[in-house]
Amino acid sequence: MKIGVPKEIKPQENRIGLTPDSVKILISNGHKVFVENNGGFEAGFYNDQYKSAGAEIVSKAEDIFNDSDIIVKVKEPLTSEIKMIKENQIVFTYLHLAAAKELTEGLIKSKSICIAYETVTDDNGRLPLLAPMSAVAGRMSIQAGAHSLEKNQKGRGLLLGGAPGVEPANVVILGGGVVGENAALIATGMKAKVNIVDKSEKRLEELKNIFGNKIIPQLVEKIDLEKLVSECDLLIGGVLIPGAEAPKIITKKMIKNMKRGSVIVDVAIDQGGCVETSKPTTHANPTYIVDDVVHYCVANMPGGVPRTSTLALNKATLPFLNKLANDGFEKALKSDKNFLAGLNVCKGNVTYKAVADVFGHKYVSPNELF
Secondary structure, eight states: OEEEEOOOOSTTOOOOSOOHHHHHHHHHTTOEEEEETTTTGGGTOOHHHHHHHTOEEESOHHHHHHHOSEEEOSSOOOHHHHTTOOTTOEEEEOOOGGGOHHHHHHHHHHTOEEEEGGGOOOTTSOOTTTHHHHHHHHHHHHHHHHHHTSGGGTSOOOOTTOBTTBOOOEEEEEOOSHHHHHHHHHHHHTTOEEEEEESOHHHHHHHHHHHGGGEEEEEGGGSOHHHHHHHOSEEEEOOOOTTSOOOOOBOHHHHHTSOTTOEEEEGGGGGTOSBTTOOOBOSSSOEEEETTEEEEOBTTGGGGSHHHHHHHHHHHHHHHHHHHHHHOHHHHHHTOHHHHTTEEEETTEEOOHHHHHHHTOOBOOHHHHO
16 A cells, blocks of 8 residues: 655644654555655654655655555644545544544545544553553643743742652642553652542552552542642643543633642643633643633643654554555454544544534444445
C-alpha cells in the first residue's frame, strides 16, 4: 500500500505520524511511504533519515493526500486537510470527534475510512494508542501547573514542593487513569500534597499500592468535591469517557470558590474539557483567567515535546498500521475486535456510538457494515 505522512499543521504541533525507523519497517514489508518535506524536522527527524529508510520526500501535502491509500497523522485533520481526503482513503490518527462537529461532518462527506487512535481498545478495555500520549500529557500537566503557579504567570506564587518549613502546594487530580497516574508520579516526585479523585474504589486501591502514603485517594461519592476543589492550589482534569465528550465535573460555581491565583490544567480539553470554564488554547498562548483562576487548556499538550511523543506514539501505533497496510482495512478490522473499536466513520456512516449520539447521527455498527 501507499502510505502518506503529511506535516502536521495544527498550531505548535511538531509531532509526526511516523519515525524513520517505522518507515523502514513498513517499506521492508513491501509498502511505499511518502513523507512531506521537513515534516519531522521539529521533532528531530530529518529528510535524509527518511530517505535512508526508503521514503520518498514530497514537497506538497496535496500530493501526499492524492497519491496515498493510507494517511497517517497525529492530530485530527483541519479544514484544509479534510478537503483533500478522498473517498475510500484510510485516515489513521487521533480524531476526538465527540468534541468536533465540523470535523465529523467533513469526514462523513468525504466517504473515507477513519480510524481513531483514541478508541482502539485491548482485551482489558484499555486504550493502548491513547495511553502513551495520556502518559506524556499527565506528566506535562504538573510541569505546566507548577509553572503557571508562578507569580509572573499570574499564579499564586507558590513552589509546588514548598520549601524547608513551608507547606507544599495542594494538588487535586480528577481521574485515576493514565493521565492521573502519570500526573501523580511527577507531583509526588516534586513533593506536593496529592489528592486523587476517582469513582472506582478498585482503581484507587491500585494507586495506593503504587504510591503508598504519597497520595490521598478520594472516592468521589464519599467526598465534598466543591470543598476539596476550593482548598486546592492546582487542579488537574484527567477525566475520560472513551470516544465521548468529557463530563463537566467542575462547575462555574466551584471555580468562583477557588483561591485567587490557583491553577487548572484541563487535560481532557481534547474531548471538550471536564471544567465548565475550559476552552481550547495553544502552546503559544496556553493560559487565560476566569474568576482569578489560571486556566491551562492546551489541546495538544504532547506536541510540546514532539520527539518524546513521536517515539512513544509510534511504538504503540506501528503494529496496527502494519496490519492495516498488510491486510487491508476490512480484513484487519474484522479479524480484531479491538482494532475495529477504532473505526469512527466509514464511507459516510458514523460507526462509533458516542459520536453518533452526541451529534444526532444514525449509528451504524461496524459489524453490520461489514
